[in-house]
Amino acid sequence: MSQTLAGKCFCGAVHYQVADEFVYAANCHCSNCRRATGSAFKPFAGIEREKFRLVAGDDRLLIFGDESGHDAHCGRCGSLIDSLVRDGAYVHVAMGTLVDDPTIRPTAHIFVGSKAKWFTITDDLPQYDGHVPG
Ligand SMILES: [Zn+2]
Ligand SMILES: [Zn+2]
Numbered sequence: 001m002s003q004t005l006a007g008k009c010f011c012g013a014v015h016y017q018v019a020d021e022f023v024y025a026a027n028c029h030c031s032n033c034r035r036a037t038g039s040a041f042k043p044f045a046g047i048e049r050e051k052f053r054l055v056a057g058d059d060r061l062l063i064f065g066d067e068s069g070h071d072a073h074c075g076r077c078g079s080l081i082d083s084l085v086r087d088g089a090y091v092h093v094a095m096g097t098l099v100d101d102p103t104i105r106p107t108a109h110i111f112v113g114s115k116a117k118w119f120t121i122t123d124d125l126p127q128y129d130g131h132v133p134g
Contacts, residue, residue, distance in 0.1 A: 005100040007093065011077035014057030018093055022104040025095065026123075026132065029115035036071055036080050037094065040119035043094040043106050044083070052082065052091045107119045108132055 001019040020033055026047040054061075062075040063064035072081045083092040095102070109121055113129035121127060 001044075001128045003100070005098055005102055007081070007098045007100075009057070009074035009079035009081060009097060013060050013076045014074040014081055015055045016080070016081065016093075016097075017049040017053050017055055018047060018098075020103050022093075022098075022102055024132075025102075025104045026107045026108045026110045028110050029119075030111035031114055033111075034116060036083075037096075040116050041109070042080075043095040045095055045102060045104055045106075046085070046090050048090050049084065049089060049091050050095065053077055054097055063092060095096075 004017050004118040005015055005020050006015065008015045012033070017078060025043070027041045027043050029041040034040065036042065049051040057074065060075045060077070061081070064071045064073065065084070069084055071083045074081060079096045079097055081097055082094060085092050095106070106125065108125055109127045110131055112121070112127040
């Protein structure tokens with residue numbers, strides 16, 4: 001039996017639950033993730049959409065994108081909660097919004113080819129110019 005992890009936005013209007021069954025996790029340095037988060041990169045963890053559930057604030061979401069792919073932010077404080085990806089089959093949970101500690105850890109830096117020049121990666125995780133190959 002896996003655990004259920006809680007997560008929430010900065011202001012607390014949006015709460016979610018997600019199974020501790022993430023399939024992959026990485027730090028994405030692409031310009032879209034940098035702008036969506038205002039940070040050097042976005043640590044995210046991927047899971048099947050049906051294992052992620054909003055428990056409060058689903059009427060307050062600010063959706064940027066459409067049903068096949070989007071970023072979901074809290075409409076009040078702006079926190080990036082998750083991204084709907086892969087034609088709506090998976091969500092990429094913004095790991096910074098997790099309250100509980102997931103089992104998974106980011107295993108790679110991706111889109112390092114477009115990372116911010118002012119940021120230096122100082123860990124030993126593998127680095128890829130784009131997606132993880134294969
Ligand atoms: Zn909020
Ligand atoms: Zn990205």
